[in-house]
Amino acid sequence: ADDGLISSGVLPNEDHTFQRRDRVEVLRSDLSAFSCEVVHEASAVSVTRVWGGPSVVVHPTSGPSAVVPTPSKSRPSVGLDPPTKTHSLPYIYTALSKPVGLPGIHEFTAMGLLDDRMIDYFDSENQVKVPRQEWMRERLPADYWDKGTQSRKSKQQWFKVNIGILMERMRQNDSDLHVLQWMHGCEGETQPDGTLRFVRGVDMYAYDGNDFLSFDDRSGVWVAPIPEALLTKRKWDSVQVLKEYTKGYLENECIDWLSKFLNYEQQQPRNTCMYDI
Structure with a gap:
């Protein structure tokens, strides 16, 4: 800098x-x-x-840049029990403080990911939430996408307002580009009976590439890693219904959707291809 x-x-x-x-x-x-x-x-x-x-x-072979083997998400089976596996359903939102004039880069984007595969997408140019997997288009009704589109449009406005608030709070020049991101979702582990057990939830914000605020789903409080986020933390911690809703969504509603999407995907014939718009 x-x-x-x-x-x-x-x-x-x-x-x-x-x-x-x-x-x-x-x-x-x-x-x-x-x-x-x-x-x-x-x-x-x-x-x-x-x-x-x-x-x-x-290609370094040692030191901090060396490849570290990623532990498998599947656990070895014990006896006759099937192995457990962890699945994830995060949603990622990215908002820019101004247009950048680059192809494919929008002021606002939102996407859902099922085990790292994109399942839906929205951007500020097309203004519609669309499926990115064929089974999403076939199994979910039209009103799901209509409601999703309205929700994404509302979030786009929320991000626009809050980028302005953060820029003013940090005394930043509006001629520079600033980025506000939000990721929220859950991880669930398959059980021997086929159900999903909640493992952890993620609800975190980043500003200009740095951690800004995150929700600790165990203690039910917001965590502010930088001084500029303390004001938001105090404000959100004081709203009990917000904490209850966030915790409830991560532990229950998100897991329900994760289970439903996994079921839809498993029922999809293997020869179908990705649905893009």
Whole structure:
């Protein structure tokens, strides 16, 4: 930031991938050598490119960027009991403080994910919630999508208002790009009888790529990791019905939808393909 670095933060693309753009201005009169290094810890790939030169790709084998094996979500079976497996249903909302004029990047997007597969999508340009899986389109009635569209439109306005509040609270310049994100959902574990047991809920906000506020579903309070979020924490903690609704949604309603979606997906013939608009 001291060098004038401007970052878009992590933004979703329409093809289920993500992007981030960072830029800094350099004077033509500056004759220094410049290079850009990108370290992607999850894949243990480091790319360094010298301005005007070729890219150098490094695959580190040790250190903080090394690949760490991901533990399996399935547990080994004991006796004749079937193995348990964890499933997830998160919803991710991303709002920008202003248009960026880039293809596929909208001021507001919302998507639902079932075990990391996108199942529905909404953006501020098309203004309609649509299915991204064939079984979602076939099994859910038209009023589900109508209500979902109205809900997404309302959330789009909520995000627009609250980005303005946060920018004013942090005394930020409205000429810069700011990003407010919200992720909420649940994880459930299959039981021997086929039912889902609630494992944990997630309800968290990020602002400009940093954690801003999250809900502790065990203690039923909001957690503020930065001073700028304390005002929101105190306000939301004082609304008992909000805490009860959030906890109830994560532990009950979300799990019900997760179970229903898994059932719909399992009943779908294997030769069907993704439904995109």
